Amino acid sequence: MVDDDPDFREGLVWLLESRGLPTRSWAGGDAFLQALHSGTQTRECAVVLLDIRMEPLSGLATFEQLKALAWPWPVLFLTGHGDVGMAVAAVKNGAWDFLEKPFQNNLLVDKVEAARLAAVELVQHEQERLRMQQALAALSAREREVLREVLQGHYNKNIADHLGIAQRTVEFHRANIFEKLQVGSAVDLAHRLGRLGLE
Structure with a gap:
């Protein structure tokens, strides 16, 4: 939670922690970024709630620096009515979402929880990758070699002919490949590689 209004910040921390969401807070973007650089705040899976209007470093400037640091987790902007246009632009630029003040507590908690689940899925995806x-x-x-042929949809007999080996040898390699990659079929393997962005 990064917001330069101490009363608002403390109230929000209380709300989130009362809903079982452990929360840390900073009085501004500069303090938060300094904590990241110093290592006092780890880059463990987290959602960042970022006020869009702060001094001396605005929420948008903080977000740009997070992007430059390749910050992997969702950023949810908190904005006043006059800043909705900026928040929409930030979402188009990679922010998770925004919430206009004043907002309903349940709506905020729901958005934070959705962003947290997305962050957990991202961690799991990267671990699987x-x-x-x-x-x-x-x-x-x-x-x-056998894997390349399998992914092109070739049958064992054709693979054996292409590689100049026995069909039984192809079957042996194919079984080993599926076991090592923990897949049940060529289709499963192709889907998984595609989903993970691997060739």
């Missing part, structure tokens, strides 16, 4: 990358790197040169 890393595991798949490591599994692909661990394949032998021959397994990689």
Whole structure:
């Protein structure tokens, strides 16, 4: 929670913690960024609530610096009526969402919870992607050749002909590949690689 209004900030921290959402707060974007740079605030899975109007560093300027740091987690802007246009532009620029003050407490908590779940899914996606990358790197040169053929939709007999090996050898490599990559079929493998953005 980053907001330069101490009463609003404290009230919001109380609200979120009363709903089971552990919260830390900063009085401005500069203090929050300093905490990130110093390592006192880890980059663990978190949602950032960011007031759009702050001095000396605005919420938008803070957001731009977060983007430059490759901040991976959702940013939810809190904005007054006159700043809705800026908030919409920020969402188009990668912010998660915005909420106009004054807002209903339940609406805020719902948006924070939705953003938190999205952040958790992102962590899980990146962990699965890393595991798949490591599994692909661990394949032998021959397994990689067979894998390329499998992903092109070729049958075992055609793969054997293309690679100049026995069909039984192709079946053996294919079974090893599926076991190492923890997939049940070529279709499953193709879907998973596509979803993870891996070739």
